[in-house]
Amino acid sequence: MPLLRERRGRSLRWLETIAAPWRGLLRGLAKLWVRFSVAPPEPERLGIPSTGICYVLENELLLDEALLDAACQRHALLRPGTELLLGTSWNVFGVRRYRDRLVRRPLPEASPRLRRLVAGLLADPGAEVMLVPVAVFWGRAPAREDSWLKLLFAEQWGLAGRLRRMLVFLLHGRNVLVQFGQPMSLRDLMAGQVREELAVRRASRLLRTHFRNVRAAVIGPDLSHRRSLVAQLLTTGPVRQAIDDEVAATGQRHGRVRERARRYGLEIAADYSYPAILLFEKLLTWLWTRLYDGIELHQVERLGDAARDHTLVYVPCHRSHMDYMILSYVVYKQGLAIPFIAAGINLNLPMIGPMLRRAGAFFIRRSFAGNALYTAMFRGYLSAMLSRGHPIEYFIEGTRSRTGRPLPHRAGMLSMTVHSYLCQPVRPIAFVPVYFGYEKLVEGQSYLTELSGQGKKKESVLGLIRSLRTLREQFGRVQVSVGEPIKLTALLNRHRPDWRSLEFSLDSRPAWLSALVDELGRDILVRINAAAVPNPVNLVALVLLAMPKQSMVERELAVQLELCRQLLGRAPWSMAARLRSLDAPAMIERAEHLGLVLRHAHPLGDVIHMDERRAVLATYFRNNVQHLLALHGLVACCYMNHRSLGLRRIRRLIRLVYPYVAGELRLPWDRRGLRRALNETLAAMADAGLLRAGRNGRIWSRARAGSASTAQLLVLGQSMMPTLQRYYLVIALLLQAGPGRLRRSELLDLAQQVAERLSLVFELHSPDFFDRAVLSQFVDGLRAQGVIRVDADNRLHFDEALRAVDEDARQILGAQIRQSLQQVISLETPQATVEPDDEHDAAA
Incomplete structure (x- = not known):
């Protein structure tokens, strides 16, 4: 037939x-x-x-x-x-x-x-x-x-x-x-x-x-009505036990405690409404058309692939209040169930809170400490949602990043998610990292205010009404890029192969869960960064902030931007790290149109520059994508004071700083991966004319001082120099004080003050440079690498390992920068040392 x-x-x-x-x-x-x-x-x-x-x-x-x-x-x-x-x-x-x-x-x-x-x-x-x-x-x-x-x-x-x-x-x-x-x-x-x-x-x-x-x-799976779901939670074992414990501890009547638990449940639970979703879809379509020039999607096919056989837990970076609205809108337009979003209780405002609740928001308090009843209700609600297969969304950083860098992950929601799955492994879970890239921030001015030292304004209905005036502005384009999903079962199999045969309950957590959650949190942040898509504003900020006065002749700026485009095309990252098709003049025009830069007309060629306010805000956009060219910048730093270096010497210098840079910028490579990525980076820089290889790749050299390629190389290196200066500053303060003299908090206070003083005297006065969270991360990195130790009195001890780090850092920073740093921190300038010549460097 x-x-x-x-x-x-x-x-x-x-x-x-x-x-x-x-x-x-x-x-x-x-x-x-x-x-x-x-x-x-x-x-x-x-x-x-x-x-x-x-x-x-x-x-x-x-x-x-x-x-x-x-x-x-x-x-x-x-x-x-x-x-x-x-x-x-x-x-x-x-x-x-x-x-x-x-x-x-x-x-x-x-x-x-x-x-x-x-x-x-x-x-x-x-x-x-x-x-x-x-x-x-x-x-x-x-x-x-x-x-x-x-x-x-x-x-x-x-x-x-x-x-x-x-x-x-x-x-x-x-x-x-x-x-x-x-x-x-x-x-x-x-x-x-x-x-x-x-x-x-x-x-x-x-x-x-x-x-x-x-x-x-x-x-989405079948939903219970909000009140019905809360009533079901009140009958679960952990919640009943929490009620009994509260009655025993406080002496209150059982009915009163149970009613309080019910109110907690209603405070937490979403009240999903399809008419509200339709209303939001129309409203957001109008809003995005009004605010943005477009929303560009990258690798969204990963959502459909993962949703076929997994419950999705969306874990995006947190740049703006627009994040969760944009993600829900994108997911809805992709034909998938919109996620239920964990929103801070500060957003449960009159009129606004009920609307968000009907759009899928469930509310969470900033802290559960000392409230076992609330903890039991929230854990029960999250477990019920995951066991039924509802997609969930939350921000593992806990709050919006004011500097543009990823914040350290917070373990709370991740831990509860993993624990809930262990207790009820009904449908496999996949964590979906999502990167947001903005050309202009709706909250840009408020971030500047907060970074200048003023407190964060509390959310209010009046504040929301005042923010409506932003509808008169344009905020460019938005990049939404989906990272590679993380399958929870694979992670569990690696950490605890016998997990399927163990018994778990919501009221007790296994001891090994903390290490797994910590690895999961770090991996999510790395995959968010790996999905980054640079935009014109990111690259213009990256280049101009590397200049002493945040200014550049337009022609030279265009050349440097083209170099960044070329290097990004060869970067040892995923395809997501490619810039959309804009040439350098179009990037400059885009940044000027959005108000990031100013133009100073001149007969010999226009100068593109930033004033201090624009420059401080530009650090946010630079930090979004700094990691994409971090390895190129570190290699360029090695040539600030040397013309030729041996391959082994380059590898040693990069390995020296890499653990700390990787922790700050969420770089993905282990020791073996770093070696491969470094080889790819050197090859890309050679193809761009920045370096040339000799002796079968054992020696790498730059052109003579004053050449165009060397000027480009030094600008690339300056993009990473503030990071290395912060590291050297902390090390110098430790060495000056001596072992066992400073506590961690004292070191951070002193380092923040000195870094601020340094930015006032020599650099752009940007709070980004003396961000306490970044300094704290470096101190934690020193401890993790075994360079410093903490005693029972929380005092910091070190030995010759720290001095070795200091000695290697000298080879990268050079005498002039070190002397400037030492001058600011009131150290005696050490006797001049003879810098090794190029032949010695090449032989090393």
Whole structure:
């Protein structure tokens, strides 16, 4: 029997002949009323064959078939009904079928078309049929278990009758999603079964599982009503135990304590509302059009891939209050269920809090300390959400970064997430890192105020009303880049291979969990940075801030920007680190348009510069992407005082500072990876004309002083010099004080004061340079590397290892910079030492 034959009208079976007029009518109705989107946006890239396919719908409904036909026509795919396969009269069937009566009832039997396809494959071993699963969603509201009224209007899990289908058609006909899946071989689904009945059962079961996973990813799992969910939490063992403990500790009546627990639950829980989602979707579409020139998406296909068989936990960086709104908007537009967002209790404002709660926000207090009852309710709520498969979103940094650098992760939410999964490992979890890149910040001015030493303003309704004036401004483009997801089961298998055989409970955590969560937090931050996509503002800030007066002749600035573009194209990072196609003049024009830089006209060539206020704000945008060229900058620093260096010497100097730079900038490489990345970096710098290799790559040299390439190299090095100066400053203070003289807090206080003094005297006076968090991170890095030790009195001790670090740092910084630092910290200037000459450096 041939696999494929051309369709002939006379070959249709009588049932299809009767249904044909209805299909035509439904196509006409769909064209007039229905507005649908397709996921993925270009389904032809899924590799759907042009012949030999059969479409599979979740429900065998004529209207869904009409939408499938319209979607195929829009994207030039093989349309339903254009081929006959293995004796079937129509190349579409539904997994779920219904009795053709006024009140629909599901049919337990598999589709006759599927049976005929299976029988044809069993009869013809050389035949093949590719199934293309297609899910149609009329509105995308998660179904509620206890809210029957809202079930009437939204896409849901259960069976829908004719009346409800008609109402759905009328109410949600403008919000339909047609989602194509990857083609799958029917023969593979049969898995070698030779009996027709068993093969049909197996194929049907696998198709049902596929559609169940797709539905969970797109509309989310079944939801309970907020009050019903809180009532269920009150009956769980950990919450009942916490109530009993509170009664025993305080002597209050059981009913009063239980009521307090219930209020905690209502304070925490989201109250998801589909009308609110539709309202926010319209509002945000208008808002993004008003505020931004566009939102650029990178690697978003990772979301759909991970959502098929995992519960997603979104863990983005936190740059702005816009982050969670943009991410939810992007996820919704990608055809996935929007995440439930952990929001600070400070955002639970009058009017605003209820709106956010209906959009999926659940609220969390800044601290749980001393409140075991609240802790039990929150842990129970988070565990219930994850066990049901709801996507979650939270910021592991805890607060927005005011400097543009990633903040150290906080273990609280990560620990509770992992612990909840251990207690109820229902559906695997994948953590999804997400990078946000802005060309201009809505909160830019408030960040400047906070960095200058003034306190953070408390969120309020009045403050929100005042912020509406920002709608008159333009904030450029936004980059949203999805990092590589982290599968929790793989991490658990590595840390504790026998975890599946252990018993866990919410009221006790295993001792090994802290190390796992710490590694997970570090890995998330590294993958966020690995997903970074630099924009023109980032690169202009990176270059101009490397100049003493934050100014540059436009022509020279353009040359340096082109160098950055070239090096980013060869950077040892992922493809996400590529700059979108803008040339250097366009980057400068973009930065000028957004108000980051000023232009000073001059007959010999315009000068592009920043005043102090713009320069301080520009440090934020530089810090977003500094890590992408950090290795290039460190190599360039090695040539500040030397013209030639041996490869072994370069490797040793980079290894010296790398652990501390990696901790601050979240660089990804271990010792072996660093060696490979350094080789790639040197090769890229050689191709750019910055360095040249000699003696079969054992010697690397720069051009003579005063040459154009050396000037470019030194600017690149200056981008990392403030980081190295901070490190040397801390080391110099320790050496000056001596072992056991300073406590950690005293060292940080002194280092922050000296760094601020240094920025006032020599550098741009930017709070970024004397950020206490960065200084603290370096001190912790020294301790982790065994360079310093802390005694029982919290005093810092060191030995010759610190002096060795100081000696190597001298080779990078040079005498002039060291003397400037020593002058500021009131050290005696050491006797001049003879710098090693180039021949000695090359031999090292």
